[in-house]
Amino acid sequence: MEGRPIQDMFQAIAPRYDFLNRLLSLRRDVQWRRVLVKALRVPRDARVLDMATGTGDVALEIGRRKGISVTVWGVDFAFGMLQLGKNKIARTKYCVDIRQAQGDAFHPPFKPGGFDAVTMAFGIRNISDKKRVLKVFYEFLKKGGQLLILELTLPKIGFMKNLYFIYFQKLLPVIGKILSGSSGAYSYLPDSVRKFPSQKDFCELMREAGFEKVSYKRLTLGICTLFTGFKPENKA
Numbered sequence: 001m002e003g004r005p006i007q008d009m010f011q012a013i014a015p016r017y018d019f020l021n022r023l024l025s026l027r028r029d030v031q032w033r034r035v036l037v038k039a040l041r042v043p044r045d046a047r048v049l050d051m052a053t054g055t056g057d058v059a060l061e062i063g064r065r066k067g068i069s070v071t072v073w074g075v076d077f078a079f080g081m082l083q084l085g086k087n088k089i090a091r092t093k094y095c096v097d098i099r100q101a102q103g104d105a106f107h108p109p110f111k112p113g114g115f116d117a118v119t120m121a122f123g124i125r126n127i128s129d130k131k132r133v134l135k136v137f138y139e140f141l142k143k144g145g146q147l148l149i150l151e152l153t154l155p156k157i158g159f160m161k162n163l164y165f166i167y168f169q170k171l172l173p174v175i176g177k178i179l180s181g182s183s184g185a186y187s188y189l190p191d192s193v194r195k196f197p198s199q200k201d202f203c204e205l206m207r208e209a210g211f212e213k214v215s216y217k218r219l220t221l222g223i224c225t226l227f228t229g230f231k232p233e234n235k236a
C-alpha cells in the first residue's frame with residue numbers, strides 16, 4: 001500500500017486512532033514520543049517540521065517540553081487526522097505555536113532549508129521509497145539540523161519475539177478490526193512492521209541520504225526504535 005490507499009485508510013480510522021494507539025500499545029506510544037522529544041536538540045526559537053503528524057501527538061509533546069519559543073509545523077495528507085489534531089491543539093494548556101498543513105511527505109509545502117529539525121513518528125513505515133523521502137527531509141533541514149524518526153520494529157530477544165508474534169499478528173488485527181471498524185488497517189500494521197528494514201539497514205539508508213552522526217536506540221525491548229541523524233554543518 002502507498003499514497004492514496006494509505007491516505008484513505010488513515011482518514012477512515014482517524015476517529016478511533018488515538019484511543020486504539022493507547023490501548024493496543026498499553027500507552028507505550030506516549031512514552032516513545034516523549035523519548036523522541038527528549039532527544040530533540042534544537043535552539044530556543046526552533047522551527048520543527050513534524051511530518052506525518054497525524055492527530056498531533058508529537059507536536060503537542062514538543063509544546064509540553066519546549067514551550068512557547070518553538071514553532072512546530074505538522075504536515076499530513078489525511079485531513080481527518082489533522083482535524084482531530086486541530087481540536088487537540090486548540091485545547092492544549094501548553095503555550096506553543098503549532099500550525100498545520102495538509103501535504104505529502106515528498107512535497108512539503110515550504111521552502112527548503114528552513115527547519116532546525118524534522119520529526120516523524122510511525123510514518124516512515126507507510127512509505128516505500130524511504131531513501132527518497134529521507135532525501136526530502138535532508139533538503140528541508142537547515143545545515144546542522146536534526147532528523148528524528150520513531151518507528152515500530154521487530155523485537156530482538158527470542159521469547160519476546162514469540163509473544164510479540166502472537167499479540168501483533170494474531171490478536172491486534174482482531175481487536176483493531178472490532179474497535180476501528182476497518183478490516184484492513186490493523187492487518188496492514190503488522191505486515192508493514194515486518195517489511196521495515198533492520199535498524200542497521202535503515203541507518204545505512206539515512207547515511208546514503210546524506211545524514212551524519214546516525215544512531216538508533218531500541219525502546220521497549222526493540223518493539224519501537226528511535227533513529228536520529230544530522231545534516232552536516234558544511235554541506236548544502
Ligand SMILES: C[S@@+](CC[C@H](N)C(=O)[O-])C[C@H]1O[C@@H](n2cnc3c(N)ncnc32)[C@H](O)[C@@H]1O
Pocket residue numbers: 003006007010011051052053054055056057058075076077078081103104105106120121122123126127
Ligand atoms: C501511524 S500515523 C502516525 C501519526 C503521528 N505521527 C503519531 O505519532 O501518532 C501515520 C500518519 O502518517 C500519515 N502519512 C502516511 N504517509 C504519508 C505521506 N506520504 N505524506 C503525509 N502523511 C503521510 C498518515 O496520514 C497518518 O496520519
